[in-house]
Amino acid sequence: MDDFYHQQMTQCAQQIKAHLATFDDTSAGRPLPPKARRHKKTNDPRFDARTPLDRLAGVDLTPIEGIEAGTALVILSEIGTDMHRWPSVKHFCSWLGLCPQHQISGGKVLSRRVRPGAHRVTVALRLAARTLHHSQSALGAFFRRMKARLGTPKAITATAHKLGRLVYSLLQHGSAYVQQGLDAYEAQYRERKVTTMAKQAKALGYTLVPLAAQG
DSSP states (O other): OHHHHHHHHHHHHHHHHHHHTTSOOOSTTOOOOOOOOOOOOTTSOSSOOHHHHHHHHSSOOTTSTTOOHHHHHHHHHHHOSOGGGSSSHHHHHHHHTOSBOOEEETTEEEEOOBOOOOHHHHHHHHHHHHTTTTOOSHHHHHHHHHHHHHOHHHHHHHHHHHHHHHHHHHHHHOOOOOOOOHHHHHHHHHHHHHHHHHHHHHHTTOOOOOHHHHO
16 A cells, blocks of 8 residues: 555656646746755655746745745645736735734724635645744744734734745745844844834833933
8 A cells, every 4th residue: 555655646746747847947047056954744745846846936935934845836836926916915815815804893803813715825824834833033933923922823824924925025026035034033023112112102201211321
């Protein structure tokens, strides 16, 4: 039984690889930079899918934390490479079902649930988000912060939404993904928090003064 399963999976991988080779090369012959090795998963493609996917899309999605070649294969097989179907990233994330649908009555938010979306892509992004729990990156820090505030299910949705925005940006604009480090993310988060606190203090008639300035 195991030999039959292995044979079927190998044939399937060969068919997918052959089909990917039929698409035009939109990468302009650009070689892919080396990528740090990650733990291989049982559902990863049984061939180098990263290179043909890069040639198909003209951009490599796998540098995004959490998105491996198998995830990129699911995404591109479902949505293709033409992002003009979605006028904006908000439309894309709404199609994915990762945008909260606020139900408001009398100025009060009654519900923030997300609606069902594109099943395979959404599931792939949610699974990718789950892998970021221990990631020492900006996305990993975002996931942990959302988990502490909202709980695991909502943190997964919020992080999957952020991954969806990154995928849209890369496919729409063709720019390379630049990873933001953990330290840079924490510094930006602190700066945003201090700015918000300063505005709140000013609205109440106070001035926020750093401890160092008080000495």
